[in-house]
Amino acid sequence: MKFKLRSSVSVVDSGNNILEFFKTSTRQSVKIKTKDDLIKKLVLSLDGERDFDEICSDLKINSASEQLKSLISFLEKKAVLSHDDLLRGREDYIPYGRVIHFLEDYSESDEEMLEIWERVRNSRVVIIGLGAVGTWLAVNLAQSGVRNFVFIDNDKVELSNLHRQLLFYESDIGRQKTDVVKERLCFFEEDVSVDSYNMFLEDGVLEKVSGKVDLVINCADKPSVDETSRIVGRFCMKKKIPHIVGGGYNLHLSLIGQTVIPYESACVNCFERQLVKINDIEGKRIKKLNIKNRKIGSFGPMCSLIASMVGMEAIKVLSGKIKPDNINRRGEFNIYDMGISYKDFDKLDDCEWCGEGR
Amino acid sequence: MIDPHKIYKIKDSIDVYLEDDEYIVCYFVNTRIRKRFKIGTAVVDLFSLIDGENTPEDIYLQIVKKYPEIERGFCFDVLNKLLNGRIICERLSEHVLDDYYLSRYDRQINYFAEFLGSEKAAEEAQQKLINTRIGIIGCGSVGGNIAIQLAMAGVENFVLMDFKSCDLSDASRHLFYSRQEIGNKKVESLSRCLKKINSRIKTFISYSGFNPKTDLTDFVSKVDFIVNAADEPYLGFTANLLSQICVPKRIPHYIAGGFDAHLASTGELVIPYVTPCAACYSTFFEAKLKNWIPEKHPVDERVGEMGGLSSMTLFSSSFACIEIIKFICGLTDIEKSYKKRGEFYFDGMELMYLDPERDPNCKVCGGKRK
Structure with missing residues (x-):
């Protein structure tokens, strides 16, 4: 499994254990509370290229933990993370990538993002x-x-x-x-x-x-x-x-x-x-x-x-x-x-x- | 003051209503301002005589025929009030512009007249716009939009600067995009587009990028106003460069918004030594965002994966053009009413303004007064 921190998302450590995900296209903010610096490290390693389990084992994080799973699924729903692979190779990605990426801010998954896109299309x-x-x-x-x-x-x-x-x-x-x-x-x-x-x-x-x-x-x-x-x-x-x-x-x-x-x-x-x-x-x-x-x-x-x-x-x-x-x-x-x-x-x-x- | 022998008319942009036979309501349709006066029947007749054919003297003579008690002074008082309230204006007997320009820009001149109080001043404003030489640095989405919108409004002289070529990904972003232009230099495609809109347009083209080594001497000598829409490496960087060059030379410029991380931002007009310059903005943002430090993003090539809609760019470029034209044409007292940076939110459709001030210690514009 590969995850990617969406390119349009900026990550800011606002102190007091608050990690902020700022969606630059729509200026929406998603905040999570985490005491664990490892979570920040993990999120900032999600480049869409390396395997999730591999990143976790490098950071000595248990990738199977329920807590981690629910965090990842939360961030996916909030359009902070994507799978990315659905977009690659699409014929309309080059001319309309900018529009598709804009719609990602409103999607709970890459599948939904493409559904919205197809509807517009x-x-x-x-x-x-x-x-x-x-x-x-x-x-x-x-x-x-x-x-x-x-x-x-x-x-x-x-x-x-x-x-x-x-x-x-x-x-x-x-x-x-x-x-x-x-x-x-x-x-x-x-x-x-x-x-x-x-x-x-x-x-x-x-x-x-x-x-x-x-x-x-x-x-x-x-x-x-x-x-x-x-x-x-x-x-x-x-x-x-x-x-x-x-x-x-x-x-x-x-x-x-x-x-x-x-x-x-x-x-x-x-x-x-x-x-x-x-x-x-x-x-x-x-x-x-x-x-x-x-x-x-x-x-x-x-x-x-x-x-x-x-x-x-x-x-x-x-x-x-x-x-x-x-x-x-x-x-x-x-x-x-x-x-x-x-x-x-x-x-x-x-x-x-x-x-x-x- | 009303001249008894000139001809006046009710401004074209005003609706006049009679309410309950005792109030005149003047409604400025373009700006939605409403002025209401209590009047007598004589004034209703007086209104209908301000028709672009009668002089105040004629109007008085016709009024007094019907209402012998009305005095000349009263008639002129009313007309003076209407003139000062910009409800009536003098009819132009000799035009500033030729017939071609009048037919092309008629509606816009009319719009200007509402701000400027007379048709003559409005035609002069249009002439100013036609004569102004505009430099555009960065001819992409926002820069291209602004060039096209200013060309439509009447600007005939452009200096365009950009080093990039059109590609397929511009389809969703650039107004001057067409499939036939893929591979061509953006400045050339844009120039072609401008000339199709108005064949009188002249463009100078520069294939340069904008960085600390760029020599802008020649560029600056050819323009009266510069628009910065160059976002590489990032907007604040090029904006600072431009203010450093333009402020000492007192060249007004506009720092455009509208692209990655500045989607639907208004950008700002910089009038040297009057408004905050780009360096004042940098100081403001440094202080405001001092605790807001984004972490290094795991994805190296983020730029191509930023989101945006062309309607958001259009918001920014339209806003910029309104401010630029207000400034060039003197439609409002822009030195008092200029806007600082604002951001338009796609969610909620609200426009929020920031409030930076001129930095008295600014290295670029500090310490001096206009």
């Missing part, structure tokens, strides 16, 4: 809107190993898109966005499968998507984010598909949208009902004044910052193991103080979509 994601958030997200997910995409967008590339939408070159101006994104994703992964729907999101469009869908991400703001989110929400609740309200686009530049796990977390309708209250709209007569010749600002790095967070949430959902964080809340990024603040929302018992109001 074989998942199919619908991205609605290939703009300032959707384009970044498509690349992020492809680089994280996702191979199957459905894109819904009816726009063609314009010069004014290039300052905030990734993947588009000057020579692409006038081309259908879905075509360009598909072509560019093939730069990263030959084996990518893309189904494109060159249409804007409206009722009935999502129903056209055939085959399994693991996640729908709404990055569309035409005619409005509220409206597209409602369409996405309603469809996904019916089909029980997790969905993420993107954020980061027109009028929602700094919004970190929510992740919805149908019937487990607050749905789009739960959010909407509570937002009306928060915004103090109820009972007031509010009229939007019309402003002539209006143009809306947009800033690429803000959009991509939000896209990066949506990308992280998406991997959590697709992993089937890592708990998404933006359920029952949505956040805002403040460009002045560069801080994030979240507002919590409840899953409403009497929700017309997911509660008793159904």
Whole structure:
């Protein structure tokens, strides 16, 4: 038997008989109490090359002791130790090793790590809107190993898109966005499968998507984010598909949208009902004044910052193991103080979509 | 002060609502700031006259027709308040930028205008970005991202430095990766990518690594701002080298985060003699981590086995670009509001900041004032 102290784990002797294992990728810490300096020596000898029994006998440790066995199994479960041999020789290890090793922090064994990886690898994601958030997200997910995409967008590339939408070159101006994104994703992964729907999101469009869908991400703001989110929400609740309200686009530049796990977390309708209250709209007569010749600002790095967070949430959902964080809340990024603040929302018992109001 | 003969308009990035017919609510959509005023009906009419076509004089004349009791002084007072509150701005009659730039960066200029108060200042800010020469040391995941994001935002002059070539393992990390680029020098692949985004971009390329023996004289003479994304042997080492060179020459620089052991870290902007420099950070971390000494790891070749997602790199590079553009374009008073190093947690999605100070005894930036 061979064990390996995972490369991403740093070991620190914090004194007072505490040995700390720090997972550098996710900044998680695992601590054990041990009076025995031999345990530290043993762990620091686990290089994945030498046989475990041999290392133990060198250190004069009884490798068959129950206590040692339970310690090793604990450290394996906590993703401090691995067997390593499962990874070697895998065709996808060289391009995606970094992603696979990231997932190890959430796995109780190498077998589970590969199960999570395969889930991500074989998942199919619908991205609605290939703009300032959707384009970044498509690349992020492809680089994280996702191979199957459905894109819904009816726009063609314009010069004014290039300052905030990734993947588009000057020579692409006038081309259908879905075509360009598909072509560019093939730069990263030959084996990518893309189904494109060159249409804007409206009722009935999502129903056209055939085959399994693991996640729908709404990055569309035409005619409005509220409206597209409602369409996405309603469809996904019916089909029980997790969905993420993107954020980061027109009028929602700094919004970190929510992740919805149908019937487990607050749905789009739960959010909407509570937002009306928060915004103090109820009972007031509010009229939007019309402003002539209006143009809306947009800033690429803000959009991509939000896209990066949506990308992280998406991997959590697709992993089937890592708990998404933006359920029952949505956040805002403040460009002045560069801080994030979240507002919590409840899953409403009497929700017309997911509660008793159904 | 309002000029009675110029033309003003409500800023494009503001939603205006009328609440219960007695409050005007101005909502800054990009920054989510909300300003609320109690008003009378005359002011509602006044708002609708600030349409980018009327001068304050015209507005007054039309208001007084309908509300004879309203005085000229009151009208101008209201307009002045709106101007100072950055709710209205002067309409530009002569543009700073040509039509090509205006159509390409229109939306971003609009975003800048919200910070700067006028369209003219926003166009000048865009011009500044276009003219700034950026040096990137280390053109991998984070360095490559930052170059691409700054190129998209309008930067046209880059000096790129990296000694490595693209390989298959970059597929999950580099935005400029493509299978056809495997084996090519990273600086060349990145340069090609930048020029496809914007054919006006000019790049200078250096195939050098960054170490104590590297002569940066030529590099430094070609740039106004430097981004350090070189992580060999490790980030703190190259960051220190760069601050040593840049601080005495007063060259602002950004120490990027985002890679092994710095996943989704924000990195930090270094403005010489204003913010803590890389050496101040080293002193801070030495003290903070003095009891935190990692043991020698049994695996020799750990680097290739570190984890990471490209979304985490994108967080770091996006954060860096926001700070860099804020600084170059003067969007905020960055000398007062610059951020120190922060870390974004994949678990929990929270952003935590550290609080190092400038070290008064710093060998690199200590003792002097700007």
